[in-house]
Amino acid sequence: MSTTAFQQVLHEQRSALLTAWINHVAALGDQHGSHEHALDALLRSLFDDILGILERQPTATLTLEHEESLTLALRQLVGEQARHGSSASTCVNVVLTLKHLVSAQLVTAAEVTLAEMSWLEQVFEQLTLLTVTAFVAIRERQITQQSLSLLELSTPVLRLWHRILLLPLVGVIDTVRARQITESLLEAIARYEARVTILDLTGVPVLDTSVAQHLMKTIDAARLLGTRVVMTGISPEGAQTLTKLGIRFADVISRATLRAGIAEALLLVGQQIAPLEGKRG
Amino acid sequence: MRMSELPPAQIPLHETADVVTARRAARELCEQLGFGKADQTRLATAVSELTRNVIQYANHGECVIENRSTATHRCIWVQVRDQGAGIANLEQALTDGYSTSGGLGAGLPGTRRLVDQFHIESTPQGTCITIVLTKPL
Structure with a gap:
């Protein structure tokens, strides 16, 4: 050719x-x-x-x-x-x-x-x-x-103080993430013998019955390990919606802000944040 | 473009991620129409509940979100429908604490309390729930 x-x-x-x-x-x-x-x-x-x-x-x-x-x-x-x-x-x-x-x-x-x-x-x-x-x-x-x-990154359990843990929740909480959150939290509670766990919900966009149920299960399991749970960061609208839905977080301490939650947690373990001068005096 | 001319959003529901898409669309329209934050959260949560039910019980469905504002009222109309097996006992399903799946049993009755109008139709061929949020201008 x-x-x-x-x-x-x-x-x-x-x-x-x-x-x-x-x-x-x-x-x-x-x-x-x-x-x-x-x-x-x-x-x-x-x-x-x-x-x-x-x-x-x-x-x-x-x-x-x-x-x-x-x-x-x-x-x-x-x-x-x-x-x-x-x-x-x-x-x-x-x-x-x-x-x-x-x-x-x-x-x-x-x-x-x-x-x-x-x-x-x-x-x-x-x-x-x-x-x-x-x-x-x-x-x-x-x-x-x-x-x-992202899934791995999004469930950090932070050690805030002796025996105080902080779990900041950000984003969508579905079944897979809820399971991961519970697992890593329970492990940390056992490791640090935590007395108080702060659950910060500031970054959770929608609190519906499914999310609430996941949270309740996490809280119940955490309690079995001897930790008190302080929930923080529920917005005023979120609180209104939750009550309208008929969801009750019975016996869970809740504070509007993370700041108030930390103060409460410290109180529960008998500590407080005080100015340096006060300590010297 | 006037708000009342916005095209209705039609969101297919196939997986959990679609729940997020649907409730975000609802929240956005709410915000555009000038509803307050409490109302935005109310509607987003209601849409979240209903669309999640579709995924959980019927696997597939769709969610239509429409702006039905009039000269005197702003109004959002949402319809969530599926071709699932339907709800066997509506009265029970709308009772607080009743669930066939080990849930809290607050989804349907709670959603009904969250919105201004609530209409449900369910046959063995499928379920169609319409909710409306209104507010005088």
């Missing part, structure tokens, strides 16, 4: 195209202040794969999913870009830059047929699709990881 003008251009301009592409991508990356030489190797392997496909005989349907080396290189590239905080459009631009470079070369060369140009379109359409899919997959994985780490 004889080489067509299309294939000849690709062959002759191969190294020029690659250099131009690497430079363009470097320029794209420089805007984010992140250019690494590992990237060049990745681009080179991707370039070889893409040109390999372009040089093939055009087919009516094209799927790139079975091109393992290409898919792998593209995923790696997108992964690198995403790690540096690049947007989806930057990633697509990397691919489209090569398309522009190739088509610029082809336009100057004569005897390139329409079928060949549409093959170019087809290949890069598929590449763009693949890039976007890879980007979305990476982002989704990031989101899952973040929500997991």
Whole structure:
């Protein structure tokens, strides 16, 4: 089979195209202040794969999913870009830059047929699709990881003073988080032999029956370990809503602010915060 | 754009995260219409209760939040509906302390106390609850 003008251009301009592409991508990356030489190797392997496909005989349907080396290189590239905080459009631009470079070369060369140009379109359409899919997959994985780490971060039990613990609750309290909160709290109560635990609800957006029930269970379990629970930070609207709902936190000490709650907790363990002068005198 | 021209929000309910979306939408509309903080909390909590019921008992459903303000009143209309198995005994379900799932049994009766109008229809083909919050301008 004889080489067509299309294939000849690709062959002759191969190294020029690659250099131009690497430079363009470097320029794209420089805007984010992140250019690494590992990237060049990745681009080179991707370039070889893409040109390999372009040089093939055009087919009516094209799927790139079975091109393992290409898919792998593209995923790696997108992964690198995403790690540096690049947007989806930057990633697509990397691919489209090569398309522009190739088509610029082809336009100057004569005897390139329409079928060949549409093959170019087809290949890069598929590449763009693949890039976007890879980007979305990476982002989704990031989101899952973040929500997991958020879950871990969001239940800190703080040791406020000898035998006083503080549990600031922030955000949505669902069954999974409630279980985690209870677990880490009970463990801390046992470890520090806490006499008082302050449960601060300032950061809880909605106190409905489900949240209230989770809290009640946590409080009951904490009590079994011998700690008194002081609830703080219920807003005036929250208090009104809770009573309308008919929820009663019987026998739980509650204070409007964390400040008042700390004072109460100190009182319960027989301590107080006093000015230095008073102590000297 | 006038407030009364805001399009109704239609929130599909499939998972727990949708409860948060629904109650946030309710709270936002409440705030936009100039309801006070107490009313915002009231409605957000009511929507939270009803949408959570959908997730818990029917798995799927939807929540529609509409601004139905008139010249004299501001008014928010919320409908939460599902195609679940329905509530076998409405009277019991609306009684304080009654729960089929080991809950507090305060959700439905509590929600009824939280809002200005409460309407419930339940058949074995599904449940539809409408709540309304109104306030004179």
